[in-house]
Each structure stands twice: as structure tokens, then as C-alpha cells.
Amino acid sequence: MIIVTRPGITEIQLDAIREAVERAGFQTHLSRGEHRTILGCIGDERMLSEVPLATLPGVESVIPILKPYRQVARDFRAEATIVTVGEGVGASIGGNALAVIAGPCSVEGRDMLFESAHVVKAAGATLLRGGAYKPRSSPYAFRGLGEEALMLLTEVREETGLPIVTEVMDTRQVELVAAHADMLQIGARNMQNFALLSAVGEVRRPVLLKRGLSATVEELLLAAEYILARGYDHVILCERGIRTFETATRNTLDVSAVPVLKRETHLPVIVDPSHAGGKAWLVAPLSFAAVAAGADGLIIEVHPKPSEAKSDAEQSLTPTDFNDVMARLRPFAAAAGRTMAAATPLMAGAGATR
Amino acid sequence: MTRERDAKGMAAIDSLRVRIEKADDALLALLQRRMRLARAIGKAKQEAGLPILDPAREARVVRRVAARARELGMPAEEVRSLFWNIIALCRSEQIHARTARSARSVK
Numbered sequence: 001m002i003i004v005t006r007p008g009i010t011e012i013q014l015d016a017i018r019e020a021v022e023r024a025g026f027q028t029h030l031s032r033g034e035h036r037t038i039l040g041c042i043g044d045e046r047m048l049s050e051v052p053l054a055t056l057p058g059v060e061s062v063i064p065i066l067k068p069y070r071q072v073a074r075d076f077r078a079e080a081t082i083v084t085v086g087e088g089v090g091a092s093i094g095g096n097a098l099a100v101i102a103g104p105c106s107v108e109g110r111d112m113l114f115e116s117a118h119v120v121k122a123a124g125a126t127l128l129r130g131g132a133y134k135p136r137s138s139p140y141a142f143r144g145l146g147e148e149a150l151m152l153l154t155e156v157r158e159e160t161g162l163p164i165v166t167e168v169m170d171t172r173q174v175e176l177v178a179a180h181a182d183m184l185q186i187g188a189r190n191m192q193n194f195a196l197l198s199a200v201g202e203v204r205r206p207v208l209l210k211r212g213l214s215a216t217v218e219e220l221l222l223a224a225e226y227i228l229a230r231g232y233d234h235v236i237l238c239e240r241g242i243r244t245f246e247t248a249t250r251n252t253l254d255v256s257a258v259p260v261l262k263r264e265t266h267l268p269v270i271v272d273p274s275h276a277g278g279k280a281w282l283v284a285p286l287s288f289a290a291v292a293a294g295a296d297g298l299i300i301e302v303h304p305k306p307s308e309a310k311s312d313a314e315q316s317l318t319p320t321d322f323n324d325v326m327a328r329l330r331p332f333a334a335a336a337g338r339t340m341a342a343a344t345p346l347m348a349g350a351g352a353t354r
Numbered sequence: 355m356t357r358e359r360d361a362k363g364m365a366a367i368d369s370l371r372v373r374i375e376k377a378d379d380a381l382l383a384l385l386q387r388r389m390r391l392a393r394a395i396g397k398a399k400q401e402a403g404l405p406i407l408d409p410a411r412e413a414r415v416v417r418r419v420a421a422r423a424r425e426l427g428m429p430a431e432e433v434r435s436l437f438w439n440i441i442a443l444c445r446s447e448q449i450h451a452r453t454a455r456s457a458r459s460v461k
Contacts, residue, residue, distance in 0.1 A: 011421075011424060011430075012421070015417045015420060015421055016417075018413070018416075018417065019413045019414060019416075019417040020413075021413075022409065022412070022413035022416065022417075023409050023410040023412075023413040023414070024409065025409040030431060
């Protein structure tokens with residue numbers, strides 16, 4: 001339920017409204033907008049049927065939330081949530097700047113990781129991705145270097161300053177991964193692993209939540225609601241393609257999910273063109289479409305030698321291709337009113353000669 | 355010259371840190387006192403046949419401290435959430451004490 005207050009409401013009136021709601025066992029969340037202050041209320045709404053909320057001084061209207069999700073809803077919080085990732089300068093997602101997360105699908109070793117990190121940073125990426133634990137459709141496929149990869153990611157962050165994003169697959173890994181990574185990714189296959197969602201909500205690290213292969217927008221929002229229900233709201237939603245009858249692409253990028261999500265929720269929304277298309281050459285057009293549709297960022301797979309990649313070889317970009325995509329993306333970002341981090345010249349031999 | 359200034363700055367920080375630790379100790383002592391009082395109320399509630407959870411009272415407590423915090427120029431929203439946590443701590447203290455009492459009476 002949302003209580004919209006009158007302009008010019010006093011703090012004392014606001015206190016009285018909150019007490020009236022909280023005494024019914026509700027939690028309240030205050031959101032001060034430029035023109036209006038709204039009070040989000042979470043609890044069993046039947047408990048409030050006796051309380052004449054609408055007649056309390058300062059109340060303009062009381063709006064029930066009819067959707068199954070509450071805290072993720074835009075009605076609940078008027079301002080867009082901007083998630084800051086990493087310490088120091090870090091990176092922010094959800095503001096005016098387009099966030100580009102790039103890096104290898106999985107961390108396969110030191111050299112390839114450092115090389116990828118320097119390449120993506122030079123091209124203007126603001127965060128580094130790299131899988132330590134890989135969920136694979138086949139149990140016999142490469143499943144990541146685990147803890148060793150986490151150590152390498154920490155090292156590369158120190159060298160490049162890029163905050164790191166890596167996937168957590170299991171509740172037992174949450175604490176370990178959170179100790180190293182700046183943002184925890186929940187993969188498409190785990191989107192409805194509710195124990196994992198709750199566990200991740202507890203550790204207070206930004207979460208990148210990917211849409212399940214066959215999940216509806218509502219199911220994605222409800223999955224995010226699980227994390228917000230733990231009292232933590234730094235969650236980024238990621239459209240990464242859904243399963244359809246079409247086989248020309250690995251998945252079908254649901255471009256319309258971006259504006260739908262942006263309308264429904266205050267959380268940032270990013271797109272993964274690499275998994276959506278499943279082909280390196282599709283990354284550019286899908287990225288442009290995502291940015292045009294209003295995405296707050298992109299997550300792109302880059303590998304120094306895609307042909308030797310142990311996973312997702314077909315969809316990983318070479319450093320040259322990534323540079324090219326980033327350069328061609330700039331006018332689209334500008335047209336969408338977004339800024340992008342500047343490209344910087346790559347330090348000669350950076351990361352490559354280790 | 356700068357090294358001297360650095361050393362001076364560090365000494366100032368260290369002495370402030372000592373004072374922060376003293377303030378933390380004082381906070382803990384107060385928290386301990388609040389928890390003890392909560393246990394006493396919990397016992398009285400049990401004898402009077404009242405439930406531990408009293409949302410109306412909790413809401414009143416939070417409203418009072420939020421208003422007080424504002425008068426003191428403190429960020430009221432953060433103080434509210436801090437006090438909800440303190441209340442939760444004291445409430446769980448009452449629950450533990452009650453469970454312990456009923457375990458003893460069973461024996």
C-alpha cells in the first residue's frame with residue numbers, strides 16, 4: 001500500500017501517519033520526491049481496514065498495490081534506484097551514464113584475464129565480468145576455476161580499478177564470493193532459486209539478477225522482490241534473451257522487456273546481448289537496440305582469443321571487435337541521452353606479458 | 355616537514371579513535387541496560403498474560419525518538435531504522451528469557 005501525502009506536509013503529521021501504520025505491524029519506507037513525499041507500507045493490509053488512514057492530516061490518497069510485487073514497483077518508489085558498485089570511485093548503474101560490464105565468460109587463467117581487463121577498460125567498460133563458478137547445461141563442460149578465479153579477479157581489480165562482477169551459484173558460496181566480488185550475479189538458471197536469492201539479500205552486495213530462460217517479466221520482478229524483502233535494494237535486472245521457437249539465434253532478445261521493466265520498476269535494467277544472440281556478430285545490433293529501448297547498461301563477453309575459449313566461444317568478441325562495438329555504440333548512447341566512459345589508449349603490453 | 359605534519363595528523367586521529375572506543379563502550383553499556391529493562395518488562399508482561407509483541411508501543415517508541423532526533427539535528431530516517439533494530443534486539447531478548455523461564459518451569 002502507498003500513502004501519497006499532501007504537498008507541504010509537516011514532519012509531525014508524517015510521524016503521526018507512520019505511527020498509525022506501524023502500530024498495525026507494518027514497515028514503512030519514506031521516499032521524498034521533488035514534489036511529493038510518498039510512504040510505502042508493507043504488511044498484512046487486512047490489519048489496516050479499521051484505521052481511517054485517508055482522514056489523517058496530511059494524507060492525500062491511499063493506494064493499494066494490486067500487483068504481486070511491492071518494493072520493486074515504481075509506484076512504491078518514485079525515484080530511479082542508482083546502484084553503486086565497488087569502493088572508491090567504483091561504477092554506478094541506473095543513472096545517466098551507460099554502464100558497460102565486459103570481460104570473459106569464465107576466468108580461464110591469469111594472462112587471459114588481465115589482458116581482457118585492460119582491453120575492456122581501454123574501450124570504456126566500467127565493470128569487469130568473469131565467471132569463477134560456471135553453471136553449464138552439461139555436467140561434463142568446463143565449470144570454472146572457483147576460488148582461484150576469485151583471487152585472480154581481486155588482483156586484476158587492484159591493477160585496473162574495475163569493480164568485478166561474478167556469478168554465485170550456490171548458497172554455500174555466497175559468503176566466499178561476496179568477500180571477493182563487488183557485485184554478485186545470479187544466473188538465469190538460478191533466477192527462481194529462492195534460497196539463493198534470500199542468502200544474497202543478506203550479504204549486502206549489489207546483485208545482478210538475470211532473467212530466467214522461460215521467466216516472465218512478472219516472475220523476474222518477484223525474484224527481485226525476494227532480495228528487496230531482505231531489506232536490500234541494490235539489485236540490477238538483466239534481460240538476456242528468452243527461449244522461443246526461433247532457432248536462428250541462441251535465445252530471443254526480448255527488447256520490449258526493457259521498457260516494460262523500466263515502467264514497472266525503479267531498479268536499473270541492463271541487457272546481455274552476448275547470451276541473447278549467441279553469436280559474436282549479433283552483439284553490436286542487439287546492443288544498439290537495447291540502448292535505444294532504454295537499457296541502463298550492457299553486459300558483454302570479451303575474450304582475447306574467442307576460438308580458444310572454454311565456454312561461450314561463439315558469442316565472445318575479440319578485443320578489436322569489442323572496441324569497434326563500443327565506438328559504434330556511442331552515437332546510439334548519445335541519442336538516448338546517455339553518457340559513456342571515454343575510451344583511453346591501451347597501455348603497451350598491459351596484462352599481456354605476464 | 356610533511357612527514358612531521360603526517361605524524362601530527364595521525365596522532366590526532368589516534369586520540370579521536372580512543373575517544374570513539376570510549377563512546378562505543380558507553381553505548382554498549384546503555385544497550386545492556388535497555389535489554390535488561392526489556393527482560394523485566396517481558397517478565398511483567400508474562401505475569402499479566404500479555405503478548406511480547408506490542409506493535410502499538412513499538413511504533414510509539416520509534417515516533418518519539420525520531421522526533422527527538424530531529425530536534426537534535428540528527429538524520430531522523432537513519433535513527434528510526436537504528437531504533438527498529440534495537441527494538442528487535444530487545445524483543446528477541448524477551449523471547450529468549452521467556453523460553454528459558456518456561457524450560458525451567460517444565461523441569
